Amino acid sequence: MSDTSKTPLSYRDAGVDIEAGERLVEAIGPLAKATARAGVMGGLGGFGALFDLKASGYEDPVLVSGTDGVGTKLMLAFETGIHNTVGIDLVAMCVNDLIVQGAEPLFFLDYFATGKLENGVAERVIAGIADGCKQAGCALIGGETAEMPGMYAAGDYDLAGFCVGAVERGEQLTGERVAPGHILLGVASSGVHSNGYSLVRRLAEDKGWKLDRPALFDRDRLLIDALIEPTRIYVKSLLPIVRDGLVDAMAHITGGGLLENIPRVLPADAHAEVDADGWDQPGLMAFLQAQGNIEPAEMARTFNCGVGMVLAVEPAHAEVVRSRLEDAGETVLAVGRIDAGDKGCTVRGSAGTWAAHEDWSATHNA
Structure with a gap:
């Protein structure tokens, strides 16, 4: 041995x-x-x-x-x-x-x-x-x-x-300049980005999705290609307008969705009013909602709902910002406005917006 x-x-x-x-x-x-x-x-x-x-x-x-x-x-x-x-x-x-x-x-x-x-x-x-x-x-x-x-x-x-x-120094965005009357513009996402995948994977398992088959919402694309699409990087399109002083605050829509991320960049006396009727929900988001019968309020706090960034801008700058972002290849969305009120965010939609639900709203106060 x-x-x-x-x-x-x-x-x-x-x-x-x-x-x-x-x-x-x-x-x-x-x-x-x-x-x-x-x-x-x-x-x-x-x-x-x-x-x-x-x-x-x-x-x-x-x-x-x-x-x-x-x-x-x-x-x-x-x-x-x-x-x-x-x-x-x-x-x-x-x-x-x-x-x-x-x-x-x-x-x-x-x-x-x-x-x-x-x-x-x-x-x-x-x-x-x-x-x-x-x-x-x-x-x-x-x-x-x-x-x-x-x-x-x-x-x-x-x-x-x-x-x-x-x-x-002195040029950092803190949200202090945001005030009632500011316009909220969205910059479109490229997909789910990198949040909400525990729910996505749960749906895939429960519904038996065939990831290598064409997506129901886009027959020219495999479902896996839509789900794994990388997060859009906004630096080169946003940095020039930030340096020109055209934006007063920005929120990156990650975990917590629209409801919880927008308040992170607001002062104490500003409340974001988001109108979900202002943009068309992407096919992938509609697919996820329908597959899971997900309530609109849950969508608004789990997924980006087609909005990767939200910008708070003065009304006088809104069209210039929109034009410059579109020239940079971005899709700009009408998201809402800033009102006076407690720091927070309310997302509202009418019947038929984000699936067939009655008029709805969801509020998160920071």
Whole structure:
């Protein structure tokens, strides 16, 4: 009988492949380099990433930071093998939170964790992150790849992102300028974005959706393609009008939907009145509502309902903002207005809006 107690062990025997990690760093080097912008110092591989704020053109900057993940939308990637878009979602969830405060995203770092590193999958995910960074105009300057045997099921991984941006002191958006009479404009979403997927996946399981079949609401598109569509990145279309002082507040419509996100950018004496009759609910949203018999109020606090961003603007600026956003390729929606009242949001709709319900309203006070 052999004595295995003296058999030499390696990290690879424990399930961690250091060489695979090194190969991944080599593979993603060109992806990160392609996102370089003014201010980037050095490349990947150091203990920390360097960024020169002065070289990026700011005189008296205020730093704005944000971190986020993709949530259970990742489960769709695991189930379908579509890994090239969730990285865009990761970047979008962070940079869209920065732009609503008037900040330009400068650099991004990611965290990719898995049980066993599969470079083909990791490379596709990180390629998506690099794509998102290019869309946002920020640099991918670092990150962490963690291989942790036993922590994740085979084929599973998790993602987190961290972004830092800057805005000149005194130019940040705080919502303080919002007042009764302001107009609320919406910028259309590209789909579900990255919130509400626990409910989406529950519906898919309960209703037995065939993800590889044409969608009932769009026969020219597979259902999975509509569900996994990456979150739209709004930085390049919104930053110019923010810098020109045309917007007084913006809300990124993420978890909590319209009801809970709009009040986050309002002063104490402002109440958002959202008219759901002001825009057509996208086919995907109507499909989700019908499949789950979801009440309109629940839709308004769970999904973005076709609105990825909400902008509060003075009436005199509304048409200029609309025109410039449309010229930038965005679809602009009439969302509502700001009235005097307690800080909060009310979403109303008439019968037939957001499925066949009676006249309805839902209110959230912050």
